[in-house]
Amino acid sequence: MVEDEGRRTQAANWHGSIPVVLTLSSRSLSSPTMPPPIHVLVPRNTYLHVGLQTAVNRLHRFAPTTLSFVSGMIQKEPDPGASTFAEDDENDQADTNTASQTPSDSAIGRAADERYPVCWFEDEDTQFALRWHLFAGVLYDTKRAKVPSASSLPWKIRLHFTAYPTSQILPLEADRVLVQIQNFYKNSVKQALCLQYGNSKAAMNLTKESHFRLWDAVLTTTYPLHRQVNDDLPTQTQETISQIPVRVLVNAARPPIQRACRDSSVQLGALLSQWLPDYFETVNDTAQAKDQVVQWRVGGIQPGLELPVFQLWKALCHPDYFLYVIVLTN
Template identity: 35%
Template structure:
């Protein structure tokens, strides 16, 4: 069994796919505004191949300046150690002494002096504590750690048009395709459909710092582990999302190779190289690792001849229907001889008989045809239509031996609508996301 490199045409398509950007308009949600004047929306170009929290990190911090002081501080910050009981007692004693001095204005001067002395003692202690805090902040800054005031706040993103919360663990391109699908179907029901490009771009997104919705996963920021010593992992956001990406990649590789051996064999430097490629939208860097992972080994030379390169037998696919949680499973790159091929062969056999050509009795029997089909050296490739018809028979149908989408069904891969007859293998090799899944977005009018 041999391996060959990925065809040059495929790498060209992959590079073009990585160069895709989406113009957005990011604004602060009114419910998260504390300032009398709202900040101006921010225009940005963000890559389809990254995540919202990664692409909009700096913009979130800018808009957070206009949020309430208590917003974004409860759930998703790195949890700090609670204060000692002694410190709590100190704060309580300070408040108590202040209240007592305010209410007892007619008390003797000796009693006032004692209270004032106590307050001065506590104030001196507070000044000492403040100096300690400043020293800790200076130490954190010198070591590269984020100061407390710069911690990433609790926030979530919303599609302004539909009001739907956006899932932070999905790639930006997948989120946009789902939003676009809803808009396209909405326009198809309108009597006066407007220009699609005028209504969908720029993509309008709101950022919230309050009322985190229960319908999306909590964004639990985790501190970097002791093993993560590189600069890329010192950022809390990067650390959290990179772990999510790595888990998704492991799932895809397990489906692809039916074993965890390949995923476990990826070195730390390779993982870091792939993640840095996502952070910087660098396809060349990503391909240095992906080039070997996306190849497989085929036992059949005929399959290799059809595919054009050594590829895995199984393709990891995720299908998202109407924004719900994705369905994921491995799909076979090649199909065994099925009923369609069998019927086609029988039809050809009948045409041969009608033309008066001589045929033997054995060639006329169905058993002989089945045997010829099952021993055929070249297997047909699985198409996108085969996958969608198998997974979503309520939305796809067969008309005149051709798989078609039913009325008011929108589907897309990386922002385009490939023909349902396209090979799932070719689509995966050219249009899969960095986690090796081929994402298919399906939107219906249900």
Template identity: 25%
Template sequence: MSSRDVTSRVRQSVWNGSIPLEIRLHKTDCRTYNDSDPYLIQFPRLSYLGLLIQRLHDFFEDQLIYPEVSPAEAWLEYEGVPLKWHYPLGLLYDLYAGAEPAYPNDSSEEQTSERSSGGEEKESLPWKLTLHFSDYPVDQLVKLDAEGKHLHDLFIHSVKEADYLRNGSGKTVMFLSKEDSTQLWDSVEHHNFSLFSPINHKLLNPQGINLRHLPVKLYLPHAASGAEETIKEEKESAPGSLRVVQSLITPSLSSRQPQTIGTALNAVIPSLFPSRRSPLLAHAVLHGAVLPLGASVEELVRAGSYLDGWLHIAVAMM
């Protein structure tokens, strides 16, 4: 099987990933206090909770104390942590659900022992979230609008940022036709792979341009201190606050060897990844799976990036 076929199959598998959600209305917004029916849905890992806002409002409208409240007032939380609308669902789940990630088939006996030594695994499916329509945490969440324009703008901004890193400019995105731009957002809204794939191919393979840098963001819990190399940080004291780390990651090393997850993490946060080959203090988690440190970053970008073109990698302490 050719590398292109492997990339295509991995991309399709990533696209098909989903998480069952059980969403309940918070008792302070519910007419019957805490006796509302749950909203159940199998939602794509790559998608955004912001796209559920209208459906959630429609479902719970009859149970709201103030049914005239705008859908834009809705926000979701998990165990006291407000969930960012503009983060992909899969990233949020990997960061907060407490689920054990999948390990590579070649995991060592030591890793297997480590996984089983922590007692019973926390029940994480369906992922049980709480919906609010009051007391919006404006200091922690971007305020969305009922029409979804803010989510669209945040998504396009992230696509442009990834394009700039890959190519040294945002021209590939900027030069998309109006039809292609509309098709890209439609593919996100409706989770339609046949719409998404041709536009994504154009973005990842611009004619006459070689990849300059790879769009990678690392998400660290604040407990993971010592990342002095942080270039971009979100400093918050609220529950679930994160340290977001990104740096310029080239496709190849100076030795012309491919950049791997191990070499990239060792360069960006050596305090957590002192070894390029073996995870000693932390794991890198993408789409619910622990990444082998020998995996090529460029191949992961092509096969496993989120809809905005980024590798959003959760760092889990061992």
């Protein structure tokens, strides 16, 4: 019964989306007219480059002409504005027909290095470059630290094709954008499994098909695909798990904090008091946030500090099996 409730919570979490308004930066514009913003529902459990791929391809036509390396040949990008939005709709319909196929015929069968322009995203409110290796939901939850009043929706994001900020975010290689994101996700999954089971056996036993299905679940935001692979793994209980894969992020610009979480019965407040003593403390056996803490978030909600981390992880972990805890401070 508890397991069924956990799976229902996981499925609901996978269905969560964030309304986004994507606008092309004026610095990346080469067309005489600015294209209109594009409204997109981006799943929380995917990456921005994945959830905004169709919108990026549309706006790329209005960006400066660049060179792309495709199958060993140099090809010139289309002229800005050469394709109309009506033509884009026809392409979208073709993509919809492809998406209705079975997983082996759709994302699993597609080349992982399909053409994708190197680009980066900027939060319009905070003016921070958004880290491509974090899930969209995690990025949105961290944005409130800089401008708390900017929590209203839709999320306004600015798209850039030039002046890549390598000092702020990890670089992306030309013609390998999706490959890099996929590889990062794959390595994160392996790391989480090693922490859970205390060894690399479960991670090494994942077949190539299983990795494809996990990535396909991220591409299509399909929880049943992810669950198929998860059901093939050895069952983890609070008594058998070696470590709980947890990453804590404090505000938007800092790197995640990741330490050993071997106490499977630890509560969220106790964990944060241990990892972030400057922001949380335990008074009379009760964990509480200090004054400089604005809020904390797990999966877009603020759970009670008395909740066990293991239960939060079972219900709200991301597709890479990590539980992301966001702490926002003044």
